[in-house]
Amino acid sequence: MAAQTISKFTRTAVDLPEENPSERVGNLMPAEGDDGLFTQSWFPICLSSEVEKGQVRGEAFLDGKVIVFRGDDGVARVMSAYCPHVGADLSIGAVVGNQIQCAFHKWEYGGDGACVKTAIGDPAPEKARLFKFPTKEQYGVVWAFNGDAPDFDIPNFEYDDDHLAIRVFRFPELLNCDPWVFAANTPDMQHFKVVHKTEFATEDPHDSVTWDDHGFRYQVIAAHQQGVPIEWTVGIRGTSIFWQEGPYGDFWIGGMVGFGLPRPGKHELFAVLALEKGDGSPESKALLEQRFETAEMLMTRTIGEDIDILNTIKYRPGTLTAGDRTLGKFLQYLRRFPRAHPSSAFIK
Ligand code: FES
Ligand SMILES: [Fe+2]
Numbered sequence: 001m002a003a004q005t006i007s008k009f010t011r012t013a014v015d016l017p018e019e020n021p022s023e024r025v026g027n028l029m030p031a032e033g034d035d036g037l038f039t040q041s042w043f044p045i046c047l048s049s050e051v052e053k054g055q056v057r058g059e060a061f062l063d064g065k066v067i068v069f070r071g072d073d074g075v076a077r078v079m080s081a082y083c084p085h086v087g088a089d090l091s092i093g094a095v096v097g098n099q100i101q102c103a104f105h106k107w108e109y110g111g112d113g114a115c116v117k118t119a120i121g122d123p124a125p126e127k128a129r130l131f132k133f134p135t136k137e138q139y140g141v142v143w144a145f146n147g148d149a150p151d152f153d154i155p156n157f158e159y160d161d162d163h164l165a166i167r168v169f170r171f172p173e174l175l176n177c178d179p180w181v182f183a184a185n186t187p188d189m190q191h192f193k194v195v196h197k198t199e200f201a202t203e204d205p206h207d208s209v210t211w212d213d214h215g216f217r218y219q220v221i222a223a224h225q226q227g228v229p230i231e232w233t234v235g236i237r238g239t240s241i242f243w244q245e246g247p248y249g250d251f252w253i254g255g256m257v258g259f260g261l262p263r264p265g266k267h268e269l270f271a272v273l274a275l276e277k278g279d280g281s282p283e284s285k286a287l288l289e290q291r292f293e294t295a296e297m298l299m300t301r302t303i304g305e306d307i308d309i310l311n312t313i314k315y316r317p318g319t320l321t322a323g324d325r326t327l328g329k330f331l332q333y334l335r336r337f338p339r340a341h342p343s344s345a346f347i348k
Contacts, residue, residue, distance in 0.1 A: 026318035030335060032178040033264030037339035038062050039180065040147040041238030042154050044258030044270035045078055047170050048140045056100060058091025060262035061144065064347025066133065067091045068142055071098030071111070078144040079113055080131040080346030090130075131346035139272040140168035141258055148342050152214035155235070155243045157254040157274050164254070165277035165288055167296075171269040176311040179240040179259030179267040180334050184315070185306060186236050187216065187330035190323045195305050198230075199223045206325045214238055216330070224248070236330070239337055245274075252276055253295050271299055
């Protein structure tokens with residue numbers, strides 16, 4: 001799908017310190033890949049529909065390569081891509097039962113990543129194992145956690161899955177910045193007003209933002225473009241999942257965007273739209289279709305309004321103002337966010 005073209009943003013004057021007018025204000029934020037580490041967050045890897053039972057595919061992740069395969073048991077697993085024998089790429093291998101078989105010498109690896117057999121009968125070496133990422137499938141996306149064990153969950157919408165109709169999109173173009181840069185738009189209340197033309201019905205809700213160790217949420221009560229009333233809960237989990245839910249005019253929309261991390265300085269958008277599916281009658285199906293069109297327009301328009309800025313920004317907190325209180329707190333949260341790279345020896 002094509003992102004909308006957006007108007008160019010305007011450069012405003014910057015208050016530079018007098019002593020050294022050439023110096024940019026502010027400190028750089030820690031970037032993904034700095035010191036070989038990445039934030040310990042859930043990242044989208046591919047769509048569920050892109051890996052059917054018995055299939056394997058390769059994906060770029062954390063500046064390396066991983067495979068996603070789905071065995072007979074229907075479970076999707078994300079593992080390092082290179083065979084520990086002599087390094088063949090397992091994305092051209094085959095799924096055998098619930099195991100992945102290397103295309104080269106036909107060694108097989110089980111669901112936990114350990115080599116379970118060689119083709120010629122040599123015993124499987126104990127050291128021959130793949131890195132197995134904690135993997136989850138939710139809302140039509142396969143997610144992997146950068147770490148040995150996840151320390152938070154992917155968010156759920158307020159309605160159960162069987163009440164919802166879900167559509168999911170994988171955007172074809174990579175964005176030219178780390179995932180957290182897009183995530184930093186959610187606490188950026190100034191940007192909601194001026195980039196997305198949202199008129200808050202209340203004082204800026206800085207004081208009602210709920211924080212925990214792995215994210216935050218708050219409620220936006222506002223008039224969106226064309227005066228459409230919204231009452232959305234918006235939030236970020238980890239460094240790489242945006243979600244929102246609540247009424248848009250007369251119907252409820254759930255939205256989630258996972259920011260994939262193929263390599264430092266880039267990210268990939270996986271977007272989920274959820275609507276109440278109704279009773280299945282022809283009228284409710286027609287209404288659902290119409291609402292999906294609106295929700296998709298809203299998603300495309302919103303991302304379109306952000307995209308040129310995200311593709312060109314050199315992010316650093318310089319001169320923040322009172323309206324940036326929640327953004328400033330989020331940038332502190334990002335600086336402290338746990339980083340690791342346990343798969344580093346496996347995925348390159
Ligand atoms: S390289 Fe995979 S089995 Fe030899
Ligand atoms: Fe935005």
